[in-house]
Amino acid sequence: MADLFGSQTPAEPTAGHRPLADRLRPRSLGEVIGQDQVLGPDGPLTAMLTSGALSSLIFWGPPGVGKTTIARLLAHETDLHFVQISAIFTGVPDLKKVFEAARIRRQNGQGTLLFVDEIHRFNKAQQDGFLPHMEDGTILLVGATTENPSFELNAAVLSRSQVLVLERLPLRDLERLAQRAEQEMQRPLPLDGPAREALLQMADGDGRALLNLIEQVSAWTVEGKLDTATLSKRLMRRAAQYDKGGDAHFNLISALHKSVRGSDPDAALYWFARMLEGGEDPRYLARRITRMAVEDIGLADPQAQAVCLQGWETYERLGSPEGELALAQAVTYLALAPKSNAAYAAYKAARREARRTGSEPPPKHILNAPTSMMKDQGYGAGYAYDHDAEDGFSGQDYFPEAIKRPVLYVPVERGFERELKKRLDYFVKLRAKRGE
Structure with a gap:
């Protein structure tokens, strides 16, 4: 960590080895590779610097994309x-010293980033x-x-800052950095060419990781030139960014869910595999794909839920890695199954209707009357036993008497x-016929 009181420019080492990443640190914003959406001609940072109105900022992005470098160059x-x-190493006493030093610095005519x-x-x-x-x-x-930042930072801090996403x-851009x-x-x-591309892919979008890999190779x-097979033996691929409790976790499960909903088995299997490679618990995936069957397939294919539960049970019996198959x-079956959220939508509509109508009682004709007093109150009076009705359908209204009958379940074709x-259409016709 840098000295708490910082320095306008980092001191250059006078002896010893300087890592390649340090030697290639940009000296101006124009030398930064990538992040054109922030630093390009129409980017927000460019606009702030041009207008001379730099606000507090939050850089949100994965490791090795230039957050520290850009901040240092902004100060310069x-x-x-x-x-x-x-934040890992700094406590409240340290913060007080930083703020006091910044206050003194401000009194002497210099601001602090x-x-x-x-x-x-x-x-x-x-x-x-x-x-x-x-x-x-x-x-x-x-x-x-x-x-x-929406989840991790205070609303007050966010309201006083601009969030910039670094990708x-x-x-x-990795190739430019390699050059x-x-x-x-x-x-x-x-x-050789394929091995060079493999090296770039090993960095997984992390510029600092790429420079470290390049330093090893050099x-x-x-x-002569090494091929991909030899490179792979000498270097380990950088672990994919995946935090089972963080943003990547939710991004990937969202991608899997939407791929299933979009009936794309190839994409669904890809995101499923990405999560497994990142170390995700297969039981979590089993639970989520079962939810997908209920939420997005529903009664369009009632077998889908059973397929998920059987896959889940198979995994519990076999364990990893065999049970993951x-x-x-199950993921493949869900992606190719017909889709319907009609039952899910009906359920949510029923919950809204239940909250709206509060404690409205059922109609008396469908209430049991185990006592004479309840019979005197009209419980069960006029109930039509559906098995005795023509077509096995009485057409009675089972909603509370005080509310108009809503339509909640609308199945798809x-x-x-x-x-x-x-x-459903058949019962609607019979109900209309009974009401004539």
């Missing part, structure tokens, strides 16, 4: 003193502590987080629900 280009702290790494790790009280210093101009806050670097590294090292990487003594088969719609 706006003549603000740069102070860097990490306070960069807070992992800002989401500060609790609510600690986050509230930034507010008065942001409001009176003692500090310009730039926070960095890998978690969704993982695509292959084209810059080769220029710095004054030699090309000893890789240290090898090899003859049963879950994959897909799958088995097409047959249910025919039955």
Whole structure:
């Protein structure tokens, strides 16, 4: 971690090895590779710098995409003193020292850009502590987080800041970074074309990880160029970004759910596999795909729920990795099944109607009357026994007498629900006939 009181420019090491990532650190915003949506001609940071009105910022993005570098360069280009702290290592006494130093600095005519790494790790009280210093101009806050700010940061901090999303670097930007590294090292990487592309993919959108990989490769003594197979033996692929309790978890389960709903088995299996590769608990996936069967397929294919439950049970009996195949088969079945959320929509509508009507009692004709007093009150009087009625359907109204009969279940013309719609239409005609 940097010194709590920071420095306008980082001191250059006078001896020893400097990592490639440090040697390639950009000296201006124009040298930053990627993040055009933020730093491009029409980007918000460019507009702020042009107008001279830089506000407090929250950088939200995965590791290795330039959050710290951009913050440092912003301080340099706006003549603000740069102070860097990490929420992991900084306590309340440290924060008080930072704020006091910034106050003194401000009295002497210089502002402070306070960069807070992992800002989401500060609790609510600690986050509230930034507010008065942001409001009176003692500090310009730039926070960095890998978690969704909407969930992790106080509303008060967010209302005083602009959230900028920094994205993982695509292959084209990673290639530019690799070329810059080769220029710095004054030699090309000893890789053939496919191996070079494999190296870029190993970085998984993380520029810092790519430079570390390049530094490893450049240290090898090899003859000629290495192919993909040899590279894979010498280097381990960077683990995919996946936090089972964080934003990536919810993003991937959303992608899986929407792929199933969109009847795309290939995409559904891909996201299912991505979650397994990230270390997700297969039991969590079993529960979620069963929910998909109930929510998005429903009565269009009543067998879908059974397929999920059978896959879940198979997994419990076989365990990993064999049991995961049963879950994959369930995912494939769901993606190809006819879709209907009619029962789900009817359920939600019924809950709304139940809340609206409160404690309205059932009509007396469908109430049991086990005592003579209840019979005297009219309980059960006029009840029509459906088995005795023509077509086995009496057509009676079973809703409370005080409410108008609503229509809650509207089946679709897909799958088995097409047959249910025919039955429902038939009962509507019989009910109308009974009411004549």
